Structures are given as structure tokens and as C-alpha cells.
Amino acid sequence: MGELTSLEPEEQRAVRAFVRSARRLFVQLDRDLQREVGLPRAHFEILWFLYQAPGRALRMSELADATGSQPSGTTHSVGRLEEIGYVRRELCPNDRRGWLAVLTKKGTAAIERAAPVYASSLRRHLLAPLSPTQREQLAVIGETVLDELATTALVPQ
């Protein structure tokens, strides 16, 4: 962040390494998924969250929370996935104002094709370069950051 901010050099180094490696890894995952199975990473994530959900269905608001997207972005992506038959939208049975996104049979087949591509890209670009000790360190660091975000984040001060 250079002279604009008050981060110390060791803080800048950690920030830069984390932000850049995550950004570059996400780009690589996107390219690998697009090339192998024709799915952008953002669409893969939506299908993956639906696949893991009970009944393979989530409210649109839950999906936006899970992916960390703006609701408008989620609506747009789900609309695209609906057009290609991977997802359908249904009114929530117990809340007539809410909509569910439901994984279709075709969407289930797509995520089952895509998941091994995603795993193999992660193995190659994230796991393989790290030692077992570094993987353990990364797990603890990521979980620590997630715990902090879960308690203090999203709430304006």
C-alpha cells in the first residue's frame, strides 16, 4: 500500500501475498472450469452450494449469503443457470414471497462433472506447492480469519 497507508512492511507483505494469491488462484480455477466443463467459477459455486443443501435447494437470499454476492448478481447468475437448464426457480412452500433455487438433474450431472476438475486445479495450484506443515498452517490461518469475520464483520461500526 506504499506511502498511502500506515501498514508496516511485514504487514504489507502478508496482505499482498494473501490477496494476490487468492485473486490469481480464483482466476485460474475459473479458466480451468471454463475450459474443461464450460462453467465459470461463479456458476460452479452456486451449483456446489445447491448440491450440498438439503433437498438441493436454497432460498435466493441464502445463496447470495453463501457466495458473498450482491443479490442482483445472484439473480443474474441463477437466471443464466436456469436458461441452460441447470437450476429451476420455485416459490418457497412456506413463504409465498420468497423464491427457491433448485438444482435440476442436468445441473446435478454438471456439478458431478465439474467437481473433479475443480479439485484437480486446487490440488495442482494450491496444495501441491505447499508442504503438509504449510497446509496445516493455512487451515489454521484461514479458520482464524473466518472466525473473526463471523463475529465482527458486516456490522458497520
Added chain:
Amino acid sequence: MGELTSLEPEEQRAVRAFVRSARRLFVQLDRDLQREVGLPRAHFEILWFLYQAPGRALRMSELADATGSQPSGTTHSVGRLEEIGYVRRELCPNDRRGWLAVLTKKGTAAIERAAPVYASSLRRHLLAPLSPTQREQLAVIGETVLDELATTALVPQ
């Protein structure tokens, strides 16, 4: 990734911690920047790369590479930044087919307001929860992953 893939439990744990913490942190940075200075994180990144570039200008293709975006996404974001007067586009002086994005005086003022917000969000949500040892570990891990991506990535096998 559950039963769909062949990742070991310790591999899944590292992957999940990294991907989720990065995704959640990016969402939080976006919310903090939007709330404090009205800039989405994607626009902040573009202004930041321009601010650091010689002459505060980059070719559109360099900007897409730096942010890891699709060229169409970069064109769209730069168009928005041009509308609000933070960036202007100019033909490259030594390549009449290429366009430069150039940071304006108003854009410079915006990035100088936004950078401390960004740094403070990173300090609170990424740096503060980690010990000095963990920050050092994170720096080494991120740099290792970046090195790997720089050598093997983007090239289809």
C-alpha cells in the same frame, strides 16, 4: 468437496479455509469500501493499479491482467469509472490500436481517500486476528502459491 472428489480430509480443510476466508474477506473489503468511500472493491483495485503505474496509466490489457478480470469486465468497469470522472481513456501514443486507461486528478483524490479505508479493513479483519508468526507463514504460503501459478498457470495442458 465430499464424496465427489479424491481430496484427503486435511487437503479439504486447507482448501476450504483458504477459499472461504478469501471470499469472505473480499466481500468485507467491498462492503467497507462501499460504505466509507462509495467504491466497489473491483473499482478500488483498478484505481490502485493505475495509481502505482508509471504515468498513472495502463493499457486496458495490462489492467485486465493485473486484476485477473475478463477484458469485457475491465472495459465495463473502466467505463463506469470514466463516467464518474476518475479515469479517462486515451489512445496509446506508440500503438494506435491500443487504449490506455489514465487516472485523473479526481481519481487520484478518490484512491487517496480509499486506501486508508482498505488498509484499515485489512488490518482489522486479516492482520489483527493473526500472530506475527502466522503473518510470516501466510506471506511465505501466498508467495509460494503465486510462484507456482506464475510458472504453470494459464497454459492449458
